[in-house]
Amino acid sequence: MHQINPNKLLLSKWTSTSPQQKEKHFIVTKLIRDEEDIVIECILEAVINKNQYCLPWQTLALPENWLQGWK
Numbered sequence: 001m002h003q004i005n006p007n008k009l010l011l012s013k014w015t016s017t018s019p020q021q022k023e024k025h026f027i028v029t030k031l032i033r034d035e036e037d038i039v040i041e042c043i044l045e046a047v048i049n050k051n052q053y054c055l056p057w058q059t060l061a062l063p064e065n066w067l068q069g070w071k
Helices: 057-061
Strands: 013-020 023-033 039-046 052-056 066-068
Touching (some): 023 052
């Protein structure tokens, strides 16, 4: 698991290691913060069709699911 700074995730690019419906490349379009201004979730947008998914930012650190950048 590599370290990720959640405050720098906005507009970062990610590649899914197990693409669903040809959705392989994603970009972080929004960060969701709690009342203490701590990032808790992020919105990932599929590049191919603009579908959006909300997930905890920590899941991006799992190399079995996500690779940083577009590969």
